[in-house]
Amino acid sequence: MTQPRARAPRRDILSKQRLRLWLRLLKTSRDVEGNIRERLRTQYDTTLPRFDVLAALYRNDKGLKMSELSGALRVSNGNVTGIVDRLVTDGAVVRVAVPGDRRAQLVRLTKKGMSEFETMAAEHETWVNGIFAGLTADDCDRLMALLEVVDDSAAAASSRNGE
Amino acid sequence: MTQPRARAPRRDILSKQRLRLWLRLLKTSRDVEGNIRERLRTQYDTTLPRFDVLAALYRNDKGLKMSELSGALRVSNGNVTGIVDRLVTDGAVVRVAVPGDRRAQLVRLTKKGMSEFETMAAEHETWVNGIFAGLTADDCDRLMALLEVVDDSAAAASSRNGE
DNA sequence: ACGATATAGTTTAATCCTAAAATATTTCAG
DNA sequence: CTGAAATATTTTAGGATTAAACTATATCGT
Numbered sequence: 001m002t003q004p005r006a007r008a009p010r011r012d013i014l015s016k017q018r019l020r021l022w023l024r025l026l027k028t029s030r031d032v033e034g035n036i037r038e039r040l041r042t043q044y045d046t047t048l049p050r051f052d053v054l055a056a057l058y059r060n061d062k063g064l065k066m067s068e069l070s071g072a073l074r075v076s077n078g079n080v081t082g083i084v085d086r087l088v089t090d091g092a093v094v095r096v097a098v099p100g101d102r103r104a105q106l107v108r109l110t111k112k113g114m115s116e117f118e119t120m121a122a123e124h125e126t127w128v129n130g131i132f133a134g135l136t137a138d139d140c141d142r143l144m145a146l147l148e149v150v151d152d153s154a155a156a157a158s159s160r161n162g163e
Numbered sequence: 164m165t166q167p168r169a170r171a172p173r174r175d176i177l178s179k180q181r182l183r184l185w186l187r188l189l190k191t192s193r194d195v196e197g198n199i200r201e202r203l204r205t206q207y208d209t210t211l212p213r214f215d216v217l218a219a220l221y222r223n224d225k226g227l228k229m230s231e232l233s234g235a236l237r238v239s240n241g242n243v244t245g246i247v248d249r250l251v252t253d254g255a256v257v258r259v260a261v262p263g264d265r266r267a268q269l270v271r272l273t274k275k276g277m278s279e280f281e282t283m284a285a286e287h288e289t290w291v292n293g294i295f296a297g298l299t300a301d302d303c304d305r306l307m308a309l310l311e312v313v314d315d316s317a318a319a320a321s322s323r324n325g326e
Numbered sequence: 327a328c329g330a331t332a333t334a335g336t337t338t339a340a341t342c343c344t345a346a347a348a349t350a351t352t353t354c355a356g
Numbered sequence: 357c358t359g360a361a362a363t364a365t366t367t368t369a370g371g372a373t374t375a376a377a378c379t380a381t382a383t384c385g386t
Contacts, residue, residue: 014303015288015292018291018295018298019291021295021298022291024314025192026195030237031314031318032314033189035317035321041374049341066365066366078344078345078365078367078368079342079343079344083341101351103350103363104351125178128181129177129178129181131317131320132313133316135309137177139309142305143188144184146302148191149297150195151191151195153296154294157293158194158198158201210371228334238373239373239374239375240334240336241336241373241374241375244336244337246372264333265380266333266334266335266380266382267334268334331382337376337377337378337379339374339376339377340373342372343372344370348365348367351365352363352364354359354360354361355361
């Protein structure tokens with residue numbers, strides 16, 4: 001030992017600060033998500049995963065194959081099977097055979113599914129706008145930029161880890 | 164109709180911007196969380212909920228009642244039952260009777276649970292520090308402040324909604 | 327002491343979610 | 357053409373999650 005060192009080196013403080021930031025990011029995200037889930041449940045008797053599937057199909061009016069759907073939503077294949085099953089039961093989507101490939105099928109919104117989604121999507125935007133009402137346009141830009149930095153880094157770490 | 168209006172009023176642009184920001188926040192949070200879940204799974208054969216329970220118990224070495232645990236983690240009562248069951252099976256925690264109240268019981272870390280958690284917690288901090296490496300101390304402060312604004316607003320909206 | 331109410335925890339039913347195995351079909355090399 | 361490999365999807369097994377129902381115990385007013 002040459003010299004007594006400061007008790008908490010700068011890098012350790014920064015490390016703890018980043019850890020607290022991650023906990024805050026997680027909490028904020030979960031709170032907002034919980035808020036939206038709750039309103040979807042009580043006001044539309046539906047769930048976020050169902051809403052997400054409808055949103056993906058709304059953006060693709062030709063329909064999407066199951067694998068395209070799970071790719072777009074970044075969830076597992078088997079997961080989508082169950083959610084689409086329930087949406088079919090409720091008449092919001094249909095499965096359509098793909099001509100020329102008997103393995104695949106397209107999932108498409110029905111008229112009912114489309115109109116239900118449009119109603120919910122408009123309200124959803126209002127909810128989000130209310131929750132983020134404390135942020136100006138500049139705040140949004142700053143927050144967006146910082147989150148992108150983190151997300152790029154998380155994606156890179158995941159691919160290094162072989163996901 | 165008095166005057167032709169601009170096609171996209173400022174408030175609509177801001178509303179869409181906030182919506183995009185929410186989608187980005189959600190994606191970033193899920194990507195980081197997925198990254199950490201994956202490493203907990205492959206490197207320690209455990210899950211984030213289990214890690215969270217161990218962390219809460221580590222901070223409370225006298226142990227926590229089931230209801231205190233679910234309160235601290237903000238998850239439902241029944242949820243904690245299953246997670247603690249599995250931790251008991253693995254010998255990481257024990258359930259201890261509370262003298263004077265035969266309804267309640269304390270959950271406490273075992274020696275094994277404590278040492279396992281310490282190992283994981285150190286690595287966990289390293290992972291997080293790596294993912295957030297692109298942010299300076301000032302970035303962290305800014306991001307933290309903006310997230311707090313959003314979270315306060317989400318909490319307020321939830322309580323208004325009666326949660 | 328007694329009955330109503332509150333509290334602690336578990337169970338149940340439903341959905342979500344993943345990884346891995348299984349099934350069916352297609353593609354492609356030889 | 358045929359068999360191997362690739363692709364599309366479902367099924368399975370296990371855990372996480374919630375709300376609501378349920379069991380057991382405690383508390384409190386009268």
